[in-house]
Amino acid sequence: MGHLDEEGHCHPKAWRRCGARCALGTLVTVAAAPCPRPGAVELSRRHPVASWLCAMLHCFGSYILADLLLGEPLIDYFSNNSSILLASAVWYLIFFCPLDLFYKCVCFLPVKLIFVAMKEVVRVRKIAVGIHHAHHHYHHGWFIMIATGWVKGSGVALLSNVEQLLRGVWKPETNEILHMSFPTKASLYGAILFTLQQTRWLPVSKASLIFIFTMFMVSCKVFLTATHSHSSPFDVLEAYVCPVLFGTGSGGDHPQDNHGAWPGGPPSGALATKSKEELSEGSRKKKTKKAD
Amino acid sequence: MGHLDEEGHCHPKAWRRCGARCALGTLVTVAAAPCPRPGAVELSRRHPVASWLCAMLHCFGSYILADLLLGEPLIDYFSNNSSILLASAVWYLIFFCPLDLFYKCVCFLPVKLIFVAMKEVVRVRKIAVGIHHAHHHYHHGWFIMIATGWVKGSGVALLSNVEQLLRGVWKPETNEILHMSFPTKASLYGAILFTLQQTRWLPVSKASLIFIFTMFMVSCKVFLTATHSHSSPFDVLEAYVCPVLFGTGSGGDHPQDNHGAWPGGPPSGALATKSKEELSEGSRKKKTKKAD
Amino acid sequence: MGHLDEEGHCHPKAWRRCGARCALGTLVTVAAAPCPRPGAVELSRRHPVASWLCAMLHCFGSYILADLLLGEPLIDYFSNNSSILLASAVWYLIFFCPLDLFYKCVCFLPVKLIFVAMKEVVRVRKIAVGIHHAHHHYHHGWFIMIATGWVKGSGVALLSNVEQLLRGVWKPETNEILHMSFPTKASLYGAILFTLQQTRWLPVSKASLIFIFTMFMVSCKVFLTATHSHSSPFDVLEAYVCPVLFGTGSGGDHPQDNHGAWPGGPPSGALATKSKEELSEGSRKKKTKKAD
Structure with missing residues (x-):
């Protein structure tokens, strides 16, 4: 976090640079994403444009959603040509590599665990940078900081309905907010913690909080992935x-x-x-x- | 309307302050909203986050939609921490108050009528302020003024499909534009009137127009609520x-x-x-x- | 393209003026659009507001979508009162002209072919202007230029799901990205060509490229319309x-x-x-x- 000085000040330009530097992590994000996605192979064969757009949403959905909330150009992140080209290359390798070698490597458990861990590292940094950026615009906007951090951490999960619609699938009876997965919940709690730190209510340095929260996220996610578990800590x-x-x-x-908090008698029967x-x-x- | 001088000039800062001042009205808005909403109680028990987000949409949907149209940060209004905390408190009391006391009070007809009346007062002020704000940006943008006023007045109604999707409900065969309710229609007509006033086509002072339109809206809405009627004046x-x-x-x-406007003979048979x-x-x- | 000097520089103001000048083309766009749209007549009778909004989306959807991507006010284009009034007049004539005379004229094949040709001229200009505008904001944002050009060229097609929802229709199993029509595909390829020209990778003057691409689009679209064909060149x-x-x-x-590119033996059987x-x-x- 060399672009953040001791006081935690961050200029928008530095924020951009950080985004660009984190771009290597997108390799991981996109690589790990399509593993359990049925139908993705068929989609990539029949509708390459839709498949590519979905992959971009998976990689950069968090930036798009945060830009929407903060009133910046939705397409802003796409000015990082190198990130987009890298992500496109990974997408191409995953779906069109001969003998499916790349996909097989990525889904080999030990490799997958490394990628999953890297993804969580990127996620925590994204939350911290997102809250920093929101704090830069709204000094006392706690709710805005929490929302930006949450959105930056959860990424495409909160956009799942849009992403499904792009693929021609529509499941309105559920969404990520009704049934939160572990990363979405952890992003929300993390965003609250980082907001408390940013507004000096949590007497911890930002570096320590990033370290502790990254450790927690990595160990949880690696354990959950290794045991194929869907429960949440x-x-x-x-x-x-x-x-x-x-x-x-x-x-x-x-x-x-x-909940037994009203011992003064039975509750009103009719109600x-x-x-x-x-x-x-x-x-x-x-x-x-x-x-x- | 102390922040608007005689000439009707309004600075963005004053507009913000007015928004913050009107925040007390959100108490009313959110209080009156969930009365006829089946399933809301179950949603609040099982998915508190989704229920809270829905309540926020009901309170501040008009600001979000107007910000979207005018290219400002969607989340801008959430920097008013006090409004959000107040609305959250009302939401909590409505759904989790012991013995449902708060909800019962709010839905008791005389109390409800007062709240409904206050809601209409806030609605008319929102329309006037929205058109003022749009006029500040686009001096000759009549359509923009009408759209902003309409959106500020109708609020979450125009977002009903999004709000339903958040709750996991999806009714694409209808929406507020196909089947306009009385408040939506009145907001549209009101927005047209206020735009005519703002561009000096209607020779009435803004204060008089606000007074007359508020009286009309309050009397209509109170009458409709008291008689449980769904017809429209x-x-x-x-x-x-x-x-x-x-x-x-x-x-x-x-x-x-x-429509009999073409007496020159029968219309072309085939057509x-x-x-x-x-x-x-x-x-x-x-x-x-x-x-x- | 008098507002673009030899160097291809374009000021935002000139861009606006060009948009306003192209507005005459909207007459064509909206005129040709509803021809094959079943149910449009009924919609206009029962829900005039929804029908008008759909018509506006058909005319100005490309501006709205491009504004959304570039972070400008969604409603920006609606400040051109004359364009909106013209488009509204055309909408009114098409749906409410006595004896349906206007609609009959517009759908008479020779007239329709002229309108279709004019629409393609406008489309190519929109793509060129859109890429110019994006280049003004993001000098090296190739992907942003392509996206803006594509969106400006395709217009409401990419918004088809939103437009259907407005009419109370919902077909999530398909969208324009999954099943691209000829104009959408051509806009994508055209946007790539114009981006290459803008970044000096294509050694052609902008005027020549506009001329060649317009000729190609007009001839293709006129041929496809005349033969009622749905195939694509x-x-x-x-x-x-x-x-x-x-x-x-x-x-x-x-x-x-x-695809036979791997002659080194049969692919892994299991896979x-x-x-x-x-x-x-x-x-x-x-x-x-x-x-x-």
Whole structure:
């Protein structure tokens, strides 16, 4: 982070340069992305332009979304010709390499783990730089800093509906905000931490926070990838916090009156019945759907 | 409107301040919004982040859409930390207040009518300020002024498809432009009136126009809410104007050749038959759909 | 192109003026657009606002999309009141002219061919001006120049999903990028050519390139319209280039191992089988869909 001085000041130009320097990481990002993506090979054969655009979205979606939020040209990042050419070369190798050699190498577990780790390093740097950039524009805009950091960290995940539409797929019943994956959640929590650090509420130096958070992200993601697990290290924490804050865990089905904070008597019968009915109707619908 | 001098000049800074001052109205906006929204309670329990984002869209959708049209940062309004915190507090109270007390109070008819009235006051001010702001950027851009005023007045209604997608719901067969509600239509007509005033075609002072239009909006909306009616006071006007301008009323099924403005003989047979067939095919399709 | 000096320099103001001057071409654009659009008449009768917005998108979609990409106000072009009024007048005449006279005239083949030719002239100028404008902002942003030129040339086609949604239609399984029409493809190739010219890689003067490309576009489009053909003059070229570059033609079903560039032995059996299975599964699915 040589372009950030001790005080944490960062000029927009330095920010650009950092983006350009991080571009090597895009190699990793795009390389690791299409591994579990069914249909991607067919798409690349039949519609190379759409496939290339999807790959670019996977690589640079976070920049596009952050530019949209901050009112800058959406296409701004595409002025880094070298990054785009590098990403295009990786895309070409993954889909059109003879004997699929490149893809096989990338998906070989030890190699994949290295790439996954590098991707998390890039993600944490992106969050930190994004919050820095937002702080430069809005000195007291906490929500703007958190949003920019989150968007920079999550990248294409938050754009998943757009990316699917580009490929001719449409799944409106779900999106990344309804069902957050581990990287999206971690980006959100990371963005909150870095915002607290930036506004001096967290008495830690930026370098330390980057180091600690990178270590956490890399170890979690490598462990999750190695064990093919889809659980999240935040589940335990959320199981304690959500019932207190929101009446029920984010994945649970318990109605609100379960959190036991109101010992002054049973809740109003009519309301409780109504809200229970509402919830049970929701779950019944879901069961019917599954039965179909 | 202390920040607007007699000449109607308004500096961007004053505009911001006005936005911040109107923020108290967001309390009302968000409070009145979720009343008829089924599934909102379940969403808030299972996906608090999506529910919060929806609430923010309901409160500040008009700012986001206007910023998008005028090329400013989408997230600009989120720099008003106090507004966001206030709106978040209201959101939390509505969904997680013990015994649902807050929601019950808000939906108690007399209280609701007061909030609905306040919401219309805020709406008219938003239209006026939006047109002022657009006039500041584009002195002769009538269409831009109308569009900005409309968007500022209608708010999240024009974004309904995006808001639904965020909740995992997708109803592409309808949108606010195809089936305009009363507030959306009134915002459009109001935006046209305020634009005429701003460009000196309407010889009324801005203060008078704001007063008259606010009175009209408040009385209409309070009456409609009190009687649970979904009709619109513009229906009578449109029944006279639309057949003259567009051949048929906006909700009617009569083909074009009904408006009787062409007494010079029967219309060209082939064309009339074709257009009638076209129309009847459309309605037949709709009937088949309903039968399904 | 009087506003472009010999060196090809163009000031933003001149660019605006050129846009305004080209506005006469919008008459053509909007006139030719709704000819093959079923349901447009019904839409204009029942939802005049949605129909007008669709018409505006057809006329000025390219400006809106280019403004979005370059971070300028989306609504910027709507400050040209005369263009908007002209386009609105044409829209009104097409849908509400007595006896449908205007529509009949416009769709009379010789007249239509003239309009189609004029539309292509405007398209080529739009591509050239768009690339000029992008070059003014990003001197070495090749990708930005190509994207801006493509978007300016293709216009509403790239926005087709948004335009359909406005009309209450939703076809997510296809879009213009998956199935490019001839004008979209030609705009892409034209944007690449003009970018090469702008960055001095193509030793041709801009005027000559505009002349040659306009001639090509006009003759192709007039021929395609006159013969009601939907084939594309690029098909032959692509049939040679795509198998070399992407393993198979953009519309073909041949798996990757067909391109015969690897004479060193048969490809790895397991992989080939897997990829073939993948592809055949894809086509099987499609057949099942058709059978439904």
